[in-house]
Amino acid sequence: MNETPESLTIRRPDDWHVHLRDGEVLAAVTTYTARQFARAIVMPNLAPPVTGVEAAIAYRDRILAAVPEGAAFTPLMTAYLTDATDPDEIARGYEEGVFTAAKLYPANATTNSAHGVSDVANIRSVLERMAAIGMPLCIHGEVTDADIDIFDREKAFISRVLEPLLLSLPDLKVIFEHITTADAVQFVTSADSNVAATITPQHLHINRNAMLVGGIRPHAYCLPVAKRERHRIALREAATSGSAKFFLGTDSAPHARDAKESACGCAGIFNAPFALESYLEVFEDEGALANFEGFASEHGPRFYGLAPNEERITLERTGTQVPDEIDAGGTPIVPFHAGETLRWAIRA
Ligand SMILES: NC(=O)N[C@@H](CC(=O)O)C(=O)O
Numbered sequence: 001m002n003e004t005p006e007s008l009t010i011r012r013p014d015d016w017h018v019h020l021r022d023g024e025v026l027a028a029v030t031t032y033t034a035r036q037f038a039r040a041i042v043m044p045n046l047a048p049p050v051t052g053v054e055a056a057i058a059y060r061d062r063i064l065a066a067v068p069e070g071a072a073f074t075p076l077m078t079a080y081l082t083d084a085t086d087p088d089e090i091a092r093g094y095e096e097g098v099f100t101a102a103k104l105y106p107a108n109a110t111t112n113s114a115h116g117v118s119d120v121a122n123i124r125s126v127l128e129r130m131a132a133i134g135m136p137l138c139i140h141g142e143v144t145d146a147d148i149d150i151f152d153r154e155k156a157f158i159s160r161v162l163e164p165l166l167l168s169l170p171d172l173k174v175i176f177e178h179i180t181t182a183d184a185v186q187f188v189t190s191a192d193s194n195v196a197a198t199i200t201p202q203h204l205h206i207n208r209n210a211m212l213v214g215g216i217r218p219h220a221y222c223l224p225v226a227k228r229e230r231h232r233i234a235l236r237e238a239a240t241s242g243s244a245k246f247f248l249g250t251d252s253a254p255h256a257r258d259a260k261e262s263a264c265g266c267a268g269i270f271n272a273p274f275a276l277e278s279y280l281e282v283f284e285d286e287g288a289l290a291n292f293e294g295f296a297s298e299h300g301p302r303f304y305g306l307a308p309n310e311e312r313i314t315l316e317r318t319g320t321q322v323p324d325e326i327d328a329g330g331t332p333i334v335p336f337h338a339g340e341t342l343r344w345a346i347r348a
């Protein structure tokens with residue numbers, strides 16, 4: 001492959017972790033995702049959370065109603081697991097094609113996770129059923145124990161929760177989502193083929209300095225929080241390596257500007273507007289353009305057991321100016337890379 005091509009054509013990608021929200025911002029947010037991606041794994045952390053089949057069908061209908069004319073976009077729904085989840089409900093949703101996966105939020109680990117799982121032992125029967133039917137489990141992998149420093153919560157999750165879980169249910173299909181550490185890269189790399197990970201654009205671009213040097217920068221704050229530079233380097237190596245265990249999941253998580261710029265700002269980075277352009281810079285800077293299509297468009301569907309998209313999209317080296325702010329149905333939101341110029345643009 002030419003090392004500095006003017007354009008790059010790949011299969012249309014999918015986003016294996018996105019927050020489309022609900023209500024007045026849903027249409028604007030969905031439009032950005034549908035511009036780039038054919039499918040997306042839609043997170044269920046609404047208020048109240050999407051815990052059952054009927055709620056997921058209703059949410060899917062609201063999303064489909066928000067997809068712009070002419071765009072072909074399929075939302076893949078997830079079930080929010082709680083201590084009280086009924087295994088029959090999860091299995092029924094999967095078998096009826098409503099749920100593509102279920103989502104494990106450790107209680108209080110992140111935005112809208114108060115109803116999450118307080119101990120994986122409480123959902124043992126759900127996880128056993130999922131392993132038996134081959135249903136994927138998406139995991140926000142951070143412990144919430146007060147004795148664990150926030151920068152160590154992902155690493156501690158591996159030894160305290162994930163390793164024991166996979167030892168006892170070795171066939172469970174697990175997506176370790178939005179990984180942020182060299183420890184997670186190492187764990188996923190050495191795990192069996194039923195364990196994979198998604199990586200966000202922000203964790204490939206920024207380390208924790210971006211959040212804390214020269215003033216506190218709430219728009220660089222998300223969970224899991226960005227770590228030291230050595231972790232960012234490990235994530236870039238994993239994403240661009242060509243390994244099928246790592247694939248695209250933006251974790252685009254919009255919050256209103258005033259909810260971020262606050263004494264207690266919300267966690268989440270809104271990267272959906274230019275996610276693909278953002279990822280592509282990383283692959284180009286790593287000299288790994290040849291591995292971009294695998295990460296963006298092939299590894300995810302392969303892991304989920306779905307066919308890759310047949311449609312193609314083209315990115316061109318014409319540049320993208322990222323606005324300082326985006327109006328999402330009347331709600332101002334600051335996007336990732338606000339005010340920057342990215343090198344690539346999706347051909348309209
Ligand atoms: N990533 C985040 O910082 N926030 C996400 C929740 C999540 O994915 O953990 C959100 O819903 O806002």
Ligand SMILES: [Zn+2]
Pocket residue numbers: 110140177178223224
């Ligand atoms: Zn999360």
Ligand SMILES: [Zn+2]
Pocket residue numbers: 017018019043251252253
């Ligand atoms: Zn998320």
